[in-house]
Amino acid sequence: MWRLSVPTGRRLEDTRTLDVEVAGAESNVCTALARLGRRTGWVSRVPDHALGSSIVRALRADGVDVSAVRRAPNERLGTYFIEYATQPRPIQVIYDRADSAAARMTVEDVDWAYLLDTRVLHLTGITAALGDNGRAIVAQALQRARAAGITISFDVNYRAKMWPAETAGAALRPMLAEADVLFCKGADAQRLFGCSGEPQPMMEALQKLTRASAIYCTFGELGAALLHGVRFYFNRRCRCRLWTAWAVATPLRPVRLTAGWMTIRALACGAVPAWLPSRCHSLGIACCLPARSWTLCSPKKPPTSCAEI
Numbered sequence: 001m002w003r004l005s006v007p008t009g010r011r012l013e014d015t016r017t018l019d020v021e022v023a024g025a026e027s028n029v030c031t032a033l034a035r036l037g038r039r040t041g042w043v044s045r046v047p048d049h050a051l052g053s054s055i056v057r058a059l060r061a062d063g064v065d066v067s068a069v070r071r072a073p074n075e076r077l078g079t080y081f082i083e084y085a086t087q088p089r090p091i092q093v094i095y096d097r098a099d100s101a102a103a104r105m106t107v108e109d110v111d112w113a114y115l116l117d118t119r120v121l122h123l124t125g126i127t128a129a130l131g132d133n134g135r136a137i138v139a140q141a142l143q144r145a146r147a148a149g150i151t152i153s154f155d156v157n158y159r160a161k162m163w164p165a166e167t168a169g170a171a172l173r174p175m176l177a178e179a180d181v182l183f184c185k186g187a188d189a190q191r192l193f194g195c196s197g198e199p200q201p202m203m204e205a206l207q208k209l210t211r212a213s214a215i216y217c218t219f220g221e222l223g224a225a226l227l228h229g230v231r232f233y234f235n236r237r238c239r240c241r242l243w244t245a246w247a248v249a250t251p252l253r254p255v256r257l258t259a260g261w262m263t264i265r266a267l268a269c270g271a272v273p274a275w276l277p278s279r280c281h282s283l284g285i286a287c288c289l290p291a292r293s294w295t296l297c298s299p300k301k302p303p304t305s306c307a308e309i
Contacts, residue, residue: 001079001100002022002051002055002078002079003080003082004018004082005019005021005081005083006081006083007019012081018081022058025124025157026042026123027044029155030042031062031064035063040063041067041068041118042065042066042068043068043110043111044102045071045105046101046102047073047076048071048072048074048075051077052071052077068114070109075104076099076100078096080093080096094161103131103133103134105133107137107140112144115141115144118150120152121150124155125156125158126159128172129159135171138175142178146178152179153183154175154181155182156172156184157183158191168192169191169194172192176193176209176210176212178210180214181212181213182210182214182215183217184215184216184217186202186217186219186222187220189205190202193209199217199225202217203215203227204227206227213228214226214228223235
C-alpha cells in the first residue's frame with residue numbers, strides 16, 4: 001500500500017503536497033529482515049498498473065522476494081493518509097483501503113506451496129481487518145502452517161479505524177491462540193482480550209489465550225516487556241511511545257518512524273537467529289535507542305546489521 005504523509009508543520013486539511021512511501025506491516029517486517037541479510041518473501045495482491053508496480057519494485061530493491069505477488073488488472077491500491085504531530089496532539093490517520101486489490105484477495109490467490117516454504121510465517125491482525133477474505137486467508141495460513149510445523153509469528157496490530165474492538169477481539173482470539181511468537185500492545189491486550197492490571201499479570205493473562213512461548217508487549221511510556229514461559233523481562237528505560245524520530249530509509253527520502261514500531265521490527269528480526277527470546281528483547285530495546293539521535297538532516301540510515309544495533 002501507499003502511505004501519503006503531509007510535510008512537517010502542515011495539516012491534512014490544508015496541505016498541497018504529500019510525501020509518498022511504500023507501507024504495510026508485513027512488508028515492513030520483510031524489508032527489515034532482508035536488510036539484515038535474511039531471506040524473506042512477501043505474498044499479496046496488487047493492481048496491475050504503475051502504482052502496483054511501484055510497490056513490487058520497492059520491495060524487490062530491498063531484497064524481498066516478490067515472485068508470489070498476484071497482479072490484478074483494473075483494481076485499486078490501498079492507501080492511507082497521515083498527519084504527524086507532537087504531543088499532546090495525536091497523529092491523524094485516514095485509511096482508504098476498502099475494495100482495494102489486497103482487500104479483494106482470496107484463498108485461491110495464495111501460492112500455498114510458496115508461502116509454506118519457510119521456517120517462520122509472519123501474520124498480522126491488519127490482514128484480518130480487511131474483511132472476510134482477509135480473515136479466511138489468515139485462518140487458512142495458520143492451519144496449514146501448523147500442520148507443516150512452521151513457526152508462526154503473529155502481531156495483533158489492532159487498528160481502531162479499520163474495525164471495532166468487539167469484532168476484532170472475537171476474530172483475533174483464535175488466531176493468536178495458534179501463535180508461537182506473539183506481539184501485542186498492552187492497550188490492545190486490555191481492549192480486545194480483557195487482560196488488565198500491571199504489565200506482568202496482564203501478559204500472564206494474555207499467555208493463557210495462546211500457545212506462544214514468547215510474548216512481546218509495549219506499554220507506552222512505561223516501556224517494553226517479554227514473557228518467555230515463566231520468565232518476565234521488563235525494560236522501563238525504553239519509552240517507546242514518547243520517542244519519535246526521523247530515520248532515513250533511502251539516501252534521499254526520509255521516513256518518520258516511531259520507536260515503538262522499531263521495537264517490533266527488531267524483535268521480529270531477532271527471532272530468526274538461534275537466540276534466546278531475552279536476547280531478542282534486548283535487541284529490540286537497543287534498536288530504539290539510536291532513534292533518538294536520528295534527525296531529518298542526518299545521513300545515517302537505520303541499523304542494517306545486528307552488530308550495528
